[in-house]
Amino acid sequence: MTDDNTIDDDFEAEFVFTWEIENFSHCLPWLWVRSPTFTVESMNATKWCLHLWPKEYTNGIHVEYYLYRESNDNGPEAIEVEFELSFLDADGSPLTRKITTSSFEKDDFKGFAEFVKQDTVFKNRSTEYLPDDVLTARCKLRKPGAQICRAVNSSASSSIGVESSTFEWVVENFSSFKLGDRRMMLVQNTLKDKPSSTLTLSLTGEPGEEELQIEVTHEHMNKPNLTSCEIAVVDTSGNVLISKKDSKYLEGTVWKFPYFLKKKNLLNAESKYMQNDYLILRCDLTISVGVVFE
DSSP, X not given: OOEEOOSOSSOOOSEEEEEEEETGGGOOTTSOEEOOOEEEGGXXXXXXXXXXXXXXXXXXXXXXXXXXXXXXXXXXXXXXXXXXXXXXOTTSOEEEEEEEEEEEETTEEEEXXXXXXXXXXXXXXXXXXXXXXXXXEEEEEEOTTOOOSOOEEEEEEEEEEEEEXXXXXXXXXXXXXXXXXXXXXXXXXXXSSSEEEEEEEEEESSTTSOEEEEEXXXXXXXXXXXXXXXXXXXXXXXXXEEEEEEEEEESSSOEEOOOOOBHHHXXXXXXXXXXXXXXXXXXXXXXXXXXXXX
C-alpha cells in the first residue's frame, strides 16, 4: 500500500538517486542523516544530496525529507527542478512518495516537513519500511518540461554505527555488598578487540533501604550517541526474574540507569533471586553513534 498524495504515477526522470541506510532504526534523535553527494550532469552539473530528520525534530511526529543543493557546484545561481522523494519497500516499490517543483539556489533545500509519520516507519509498518533494518530512499529529478530519453541512475549506501553486547554479570558475596563499595564490569567492543563500555555497580540511599545504582559509560561518550540497555536478574537456568529497559541520548555524561532493585528485596527473596550469595545480572547493551561510513 502506498501512502501517496500525488497524481503522477509514472514520474519520468532525468536522474534517479537511490540511497540505502543500514541500521536505520538506530539513527540518533535531533540530528540530520545526510546522503553522499551526487552530481546531475544534465542539469548544469549541479550537486545534490538528501537530508532526513528521522526522529524527534520539529513536531516530533513526522519524518522530514529534503532535497538539498550543495553550495560548491558550478551551475547557475538558481535552477528550477521537479522532483519526487520516496521511501521504497524491499521490492523497490514506493511506500510513500511526494512530488513538487521548486527553484533551488546554491546551499538551499526543499522538500517535505511532514513526509511520513515516525510511528509508521519505526513501529506500525516497520517490516515494510525497514526490511533487515535498512531504509531505502529514492529521489527522481527532471527539469520542468524536459523531454526524457533515458534516466541516469546512481546509488549510494550509508550505515548507522551500532555496537551491541549481551553478557552476564555475576556479583559474588552480594550480602556483604555495602554503601561505598563499587563493582565494575568491562564490556568488550563488538567492533574492536578492546573494552568499550564500563558498568559500575554501587548502592545508594539510606541504610536498610539501599537501591542498586548502575552507571554506564563508554568510549563514545564524547560525541552524540543513543545508548539502550536492558538489565535483568536471572536464575542459574537463565530465566528472567525481573528486568528493566531504558534508553538515553548521551553526550559527555555518565548514564545512571534508572533504579529498579532494592538490596533488601533481593536478600529477602534469596531463594528466588540469588544462588549461593551470587547475584546474576544479564545485560543487553546497544550503542548507536550515528553515520559511520558512506
